[in-house]
Every structure is written in C-alpha cells, then in structure tokens.
Amino acid sequence: MSKTTAKLMQGNEACTIGALAAGLEFYGGYPITPSTEIAEICAEELPKVGGKFIQMEDEIGSIAACIGASLAGKKAMTATSGPGFSLMQECIGYAALTEVPIVIINVQRMGPSTGMPTSLGQGDLMQARWGTHGDHPVIALAPGNVKECFELTLRAFDLAETYRVPVIVLSDEVIGHMREKVVLPDPSEIHPLRRAAPATRAGYKPYAADPDGGVPLMAPFGEGYRWHVTGLFHDESGKPTNKGEIADTLLRRLARKVDKNADILADCFSESLDDCDVAVISFGSSAMSALSAVRRARAEGVKAGMLRLRTVWPFPEAIVDKVASRVKRVIVPEMNLGQLALEVERVVGCRAPVTRIGKVNGELFHPDEIYASIMENK
C-alpha cells in the first residue's frame, strides 16, 4: 500500500502509523475510549513486523510493561485517555527518574473521573506536566490535525530516545476520531533515531553524565551490561542513595535535559501573527475553531493572528513572549477552565490583557464563539 497517495485517515490511526514508522516494537495497553483504535491497530500490525502487543490488566500494568520493554532495548508505547492517564502517573515519574524512554498517547476526553467517555475535553494539559509527584522532566506534544498525529508521534519517539524522558502525545477526542485527507511520506524518507549502546560493558555507569543536562548512553538489559534501576534517588551506578548532594545533582541534571533544549523542543503553527493586534493562542482541536475565527476576522479587516502550540511542554515561553511584546490582546480558547491560560498569563504578564474562553460541555467550540471574542474591544 503506497503511503504517498492521499488517503482518508483517522487521527488515532495516524498516531499508530507514526509510531510504527518510528520503529515501535512493543505496545502494552488497556483499551479506553476515545483511544481504543490505537490499541486495535497495534494488535493487528505489530505481530506483522515482529513486535509484541500485550493487553495488560490495567493502565498501571500497561505503562510498567512499556518501561520494561524499553529497558530491554525496545521502542515502547501505550495509549489511553484521562482515567487511564491518571493511573499511569506514578510510572511516568518512575520513567522520568530512571530515564527510560517511553511514549504515552493520551487521547483526552471530558473529565474529571469517568466523565463523559465519548466527549471532547482538554483538561489533562496540566496533568501532562505535573501529574506525577516531584519535579520531573517531561515533554508533551499536541497534534492539531490528522497529519500531525503522524508527525508528532514520530517525533515523540525521537525525543524520548534523545533525552531519555517519557514523551506524551496529548491528543483529544476530536483530533483522534476525525478523519481527513492526508498524504504521508514514503517510509523510505523516514529515518527514526536508533538507540546507541555504550561501547564497553566493563565499568558501565548507567547514570554518568554531564551535570548540565547530559544524557547518559542507555544499555539494553540482558546483554551483559550491569546496571541497577530504581525509583529511589541513585548514584552513577544506579545504586540507591540518600545523599542530598547526589540527589540534588541528579534532579537538576534531569530538569536541565529538557530546559536547556527548550528552543529545540519549541514547535508552533502560526498564521497572520506578524502584524496582528489580537493573538489567539490555543492547542489541539480548539485551535481548529480558533483558526476559522481568525480567518473570518482577517477577511473582515480585523488584525487577528493565530498561534497554535504543537509542543505544549516545555511551554514555548520564548515564542509566546515574542507575541506578547507586540499585541494589544490575547485570547486563549481551550476545552477546560483555563489551564493553558495560566501559562500564557504567566508569560504575557501585564503587557496585554488575556481573555480566557474555557468550555467544558464536551462539544468543540463553534468558530463564532471565538470570533465574538475577537470582535469585542478589537
């Protein structure tokens, strides 16, 4: 089947094809609406390429299995939605501290709790950053259309390997279930990152790295490298420690892995932003409604512009800062009660008023709702 021709594809399907293109070898998961198609396709496709699909007993087991597979040298992924994402939080912290690359796709639905399983929500934005306890590095990418489901899942694997962090693909019910026309690159054009093993087994120190955000080389378990993996703070050999100095150095290094590369990680879509008076900042499916509203306002001569975040964590401060330095007003539409707005307000400060448009009824914004806000005090 040629992938260079236009195809009608669903967001969840595109995530899965992106993962397979990245070299996915292991999927451990527990099906949950609206992410289930990802598990279904992995169950069908992974055995064909020598990979493994396991349906675990729950989401805790699912992410733990992925961590195990990744330690053994495999590219591993799980997919879930809010309730399952909550259960995965502890192991996200474990993966962050033990520096095990994994990819987690969270197709957000309306929460909290079981919420409205078949309805849209974007209420897991802060949870993706701060859901597990303790300071920890994490990267989260938010696709805004079906093609980006493919592209960002592919990127998520590369970033997980590069920085040895859990990477979250923060999709949502509309993006995940929507079908649209996409043209994907030919597999021969894709060159996913391969994990390089340390040269020597003797004296291997799994956590020896430059304290300024260095990333140690990762050896596959079971191939003769001796190392110890623990969720306790540990020294360069991986052995547990309670020494404050070592803990301090380790946690600062982990945070720096992401922080010092914020510019490389930052990724946004923008339209009509350079000369705009009113900037609309959003992510995921909300941004589709927002873009429609911005285009309508532009057509009517209003200087509106769109900034859609494709990387949500680390928060692309430099890009938002640049927008904030110029505009008269910022509008933040999102399918929650103001989580992205908190970050935007932090960066914008008192330079421009920030209008929050939060929606929590499970139904995607109508463009008119955002258009009306653009036209107020324009």
Place this chain on the structure above:
Amino acid sequence: MRVEFRLSGSGGQGLLLAGIVLAEAAILEDKNAVQTQSYGPEARGGSSKAEVVICDCDIDYPKATDPDFLLALTTEAYRSYAKGMKKGLIIVDSSVVLDPENKTRTIALPILQTATDVVGKKVVANIVALGVLGGISGIVAPANLEAAVKNRVPKGTEDLNLKALRAGLELASHAKVQE
C-alpha cells in the same frame, strides 16, 4: 465551496460508515474532506451523528456549522437537528414524523423500506441513504461513490452494498422537495 453534511439517526444504523464513504469518495475526486462524529456511550440505539465537510479549499473547522444537507433516519434525530437548519435541505426517511411548523425545504424518501424491500437487507439502509445524499447533492460522481463503497464495506458484502447505493441514487433521481 464548503459543503456540509450531517447524517443523523440511531446508533447501529451505520451512519458513521456512510459518512466515511462519502468523505472518501470526495477524496477520490481530489477534493478535501473531513469527517467527524458524535455518539453516546451506547453501542446500539443511542443517538448517532456523523458529519462530513467537503471543499476544494483548506478545511480549518471540521464540524458542520450550518449544514447544506441534513439526513435524519429517525424522528428523534429529526427533532434534534431540523430546527437548527437555516439554508440547507432536509432529507428524511418516510417514517419520520415531520414538524408542520418547520419551513425548511424537506424531502421524505422511503430509505429504510427500500433497503428492506428493494435491496433485501435492512442493514444496508445507510448505503441507500448515502446514494440518496450523493444523488441529490451531486457532490461526487457515482463512480467515485462506488469505488469508496468497495473500499470501506466489509469484504464479501460489496455487491449487496453496491446494489444499495444504486437503489439510493435511483430514489434521489425521483425525489421531490416538499415546500
């Protein structure tokens, strides 16, 4: 030009598949198409809605805002969505109880009955409906609808579904708008 379709009925009637096939037929014709859906937690019997937006342009907003065509296979779906129609055309199954107060252009066709009596299987009512929508809107060539049906229906049911599509197109060719 942006053309919006809303296909509504009861869960299990296959309207999602009909929406997917319509979107795929549009893509075969080199148009842009986006298909979205909303459904309740029930697998069968709850409300079900599929939307398809077709355009030669870039589609930013994926949902129908003011549908050009509303298909309603049940009275419940008709009651939910007919009121909001401004410029479009409503196509209902003949079994749907119409609201005499609703002044929107409406066509009633025996879609469910055609599936049972003409095609021979009630389950292909969705593809009969697709034929009706394709025929009345004229948005895609029948050949592309046929190709998309063949791509998307379960293996072994192609002939049955093509028969259903043709029965729908036939219904559409005799359709009269009730003003």
